[in-house]
Every structure is written in C-alpha cells, then in structure tokens.
Amino acid sequence: MRILYFYPENPLLLNQGNNSRANALLHYFKSRSIDVDLVGVESGVFSNDSIEELESGNLITKGYLLKEFKLKKNKIKYFFCYSLPNKIFGRIKHFSRIRFQHQSHFNSILKSNEYDYIIISYAYWARLVIDNPYIKNAKLCIDTHDFLTSQFQNLRGFNLGKYFQKEIELINNFDKIFVISAEENYLFSQFVKKEVITLSHIIENKFSKTTGNKKYDLIYVASSNSHNITGANWFFNEVYPLLNKEINILVIGKVCNYIQDFENVTKLSFVDNLDDYYSDSKVAICPMFSGTGLKIKVIEALSFGLPVVCNLRGVDGMNSKVNNGCLVTNISHEFARNIELLINDKEKYSEISNCGKEYFINNNDKQTCYDKIDVIFK
The missing domain is CATH 3.40.50.2000 (Glycogen Phosphorylase B;)
Structure with a gap:
C-alpha cells in the first residue's frame, strides 16, 4: 500500500497536539510497513532538514515541501489573485490556504506517482485534490482535525450558515472523513453522505x-x-x-x-x-x-x-x-x-x-x- 499524506506543519514538533496526532499516524504507518510520502508547507520550523530526519527515521518514504507564502512580499499578487476574486464571487477566504504555486507543485507530485490513498489534513487544504485529474485511482481521505466553522465564529462578517455549508461542501468530496471526537462524528454524519470515522488521538501507555x-x-x-x-x-x-x-x-x-x-x-x-x-x-x-x-x-x-x-x-x-x-x-x-x-x-x-x-x-x-x-x- 502507498499513501500520500498532506500535513502542513512539522510532525516532529511534539509541543502541539495536532503535530503529535500526525506523528502518531506516521508511526502507525511505519508499524504496518506502509509506504508514505509526506507533503508539508515550508516554514521557519519546517525545512528540508526535518524532511531528511523523517526519511532517515523511516517515518516516510519521501517528503516534499510546498513553498511558504509570505504576504509581505506578495501583497499585490495576493490582492488581485485572492482578495479581489473572493469579494467579487463571495468566496470564503478562510476555507482555502492554497497559495501561489502550491497547486502546481502538488500536482507534479501526483503526476509522478501512484497512490492507493491520499490523506488531506484540514478542510482548508481540501481543494488540493477536489476535481483534480491527477489523483488517478486513489481513495480520498480528509483528517478534519477540528470543526473549523466554530473556529471562525468570532471573525468579522461571520455567517454561520454560509461557513457551515462551505465546510460540509468541501468534506463531501472525500471517500472517508476522519474526525477526532464523538461530537464531531455526530455533527458531520448528519450532513455528509460519505463514511465518517472517529480516529481519536493515539498515545502509548506510559x-x-x-x-x-x-x-x-x-x-x-x-x-x-x-x-x-x-x-x-x-x-x-x-x-x-x-x-x-x-x-x-x-x-x-x-x-x-x-x-x-x-x-x-x-x-x-x-x-x-x-x-x-x-x-x-x-x-x-x-x-x-x-x-x-x-x-x-x-x-x-x-x-x-x-x-x-x-x-x-x-x-x-x-x-x-x-x-x-x-x-x-x-x-x-x-x-x-x-x-x-x-x-x-x-x-x-x-x-x-x-x-x-x-x-x-x-x-x-x-x-x-x-x-x-x-x-x-x-
């Protein structure tokens, strides 16, 4: 079995619960001798050195980093490519973190490889695979990590119906939907047509x-x-x-x-x-x-x-x-x-x-x- 696992942050930094969750899943794949390619997003704490450490520890077969997007250097491009279109078409910007060259780089990985499963972390990265012609025969899974609509509720201009509808619309494109809690399983399973699976946090007995x-x-x-x-x-x-x-x-x-x-x-x-x-x-x-x-x-x-x-x-x-x-x-x-x-x-x-x-x-x-x-x- 071969899996492409998209997780934007550094799974080696275990001082955050979401990273610990991703790290634990990589250890599961290793224990089952499953080949995993990891795609992350470059940052000050996630560089090629970390990718090499993950590869040398046999937690992944190969790692890739999408380029970090720095708003200060791309304000004009961001306005014309994202802010303005979002306003014109009424899009919710918070549900997409895909920036310049992210999609093309991700597509190049898909073109060069065959995967049985593709796992995307967080709904705001879902469009990396939605209607993507290069996923081939891979089954699509999304690890929601959290109920994002609730995270956005204090933002200016928040509209519950609009945000919740968008979150459900995104995750409905996946074959399997992983949630971390029983409450989220109950919530999502009321509105999505696909399989919702509670995948709780994995920790060794200490x-x-x-x-x-x-x-x-x-x-x-x-x-x-x-x-x-x-x-x-x-x-x-x-x-x-x-x-x-x-x-x-x-x-x-x-x-x-x-x-x-x-x-x-x-x-x-x-x-x-x-x-x-x-x-x-x-x-x-x-x-x-x-x-x-x-x-x-x-x-x-x-x-x-x-x-x-x-x-x-x-x-x-x-x-x-x-x-x-x-x-x-x-x-x-x-x-x-x-x-x-x-x-x-x-x-x-x-x-x-x-x-x-x-x-x-x-x-x-x-x-x-x-x-x-x-x-x-x-």
Missing part, C-alpha cells in the same frame, strides 16, 4: 513511567491561542488565590508569556520532552471555556495515569463524560476544591486515576487505536 515522589503537584500544558489565554487568566485570577501556596505548579508552553510570576509557579515556555515533566507531576489541569475538539493535553495526562481537573470544555471529544479520570466544573471554588482533594486524599486520587487509566486503555491506547485503523486501511 503508566509505568510515573515516579513515586513528584516534584510538581500540578502541571498545566498550553499554547498561546486565545482559548488557552482566556483559561489561564481565569485560573490565575479566580482559582489560584484559593489554593494553598505550598502547592508547586508547573506551566509549560507559550501560554507562559501571559502569566505573571508567582513564587510557587515554574514557567517553561518550551521543553524538549514533555514526558519527563508529566511523569514528575501529580495532577494535570485544563482550564478552558471555549474551543472545539478533543483536548490532547487531557489525553496526554491520562496516558501517565494523572487525574485531570478541568472545565466542561476539557472533556470535549471524549467518548465518556464521566468516570474518565477528570473532575469537571466551571465554578472557581469547586475547581480549587477538586485540586486540593486530589492532592490531599490518596484514596480519591487512586480512584480517579484508575478511572482515567481504564478510559485511556479503552479509547486512546496505541494498540487499541491501531486495531481500529487496521480496519480503515484494510
């Missing part, structure tokens, strides 16, 4: 890597997107003042740039290996009030047997909203109480941790997920 004595009581991993910034502000303004100041808190990720200094809070904007920090932490938190899709940071914590304290959005995408290793509330004093409970009550900690482990094994453990993917690519 229960045995947890240490006896933990250096950190709480671990909070987050990037600097607006959802995380809002959640971090809420936590440190509403929950943190209620906590015992002897609790050691570790924050990892670019969200650190939006958190002031506290004596009992360690901030690390970037780490090479999250595993070392998860294994040295007792409880994970995920304060979020918005955002769609499965929260990868929650699943990562469960893979180490860590209980999670989160808001209602923290359990989005999980197949079970209860008995899943998470204590859930949107109320600040309850959030603080749940943290204190897990830190101080060994029996309760063990109960919630064991629920999380069972949920993880049944839904996200590598072998469980591999068996499900085998059916997809049978």
